[in-house]
Amino acid sequence: MVVTKNPEIAKRCRVMRLHGINRDAFDRYTFTKPTWHYEVIAPGFKYNMTDLAASLGIHQLKKAWTSQQKRAKMANIYDEALVDLPLLLPPKAREGDTHSWHLYVIRLDDSAKISREKFIEQMAAKGIGCSVHYIPLHIHPYWRDTYNLRPDDFPCALAAYKGAVSLPIYTKMTEADQERVIQAVKELLS
DSSP: OOOSSSSHHHHHHHHHHHHBSSOOTTHHHSSSSSOOOOOOOSSBBBBBOOOHHHHHHHHHHHHHHHHHHHHHHHHHHHHHHTTTSSSEOOOOTTTTTOOOOSSEEEEEOOTSOOOHHHHHHHHTTTTTTBOSSSSOOSOOOOOOOOTOOOOSSSHHHHHHHEEEEOOOOOOOHHHHHHHHHHHHHHHHHH
């Protein structure tokens, strides 16, 4: 979904969403006179949703704020519980903005006595799945090889990546689930 107040951006999105075609494909079936002619005016994509995906999305949108509020509460619990550990907590939203908290990414700092990889392994051994969001583009084979990039070409991105760990945060997570994650993190980093 794209939301914009700019009519030019909206027009461009409509073109790019369906193969770069200059008119809505369904207009051809709703007008009373033949309107079959269309042109591909840009190298577009197929970004239109299926009806089923749109139906699911409409119902998910009804729960969006409730989900965001639950995730924000969970993020606050993590923030309070993990504040004294050798890690950087995720940044807060700026004043007037809202953080989605679709991820809760901590960054192990240099004083942590465990590597990021070992931390993730140990969390998995405790039955807690963690991930890394995101691997910087410049170290992925396509970008690295196409543009002859080296990991140290972007030192800030690389440094953030090397310590990044995404802790579990999802709306079906119970308080007990979150407490188990917190205790495991504390055990590994204290």
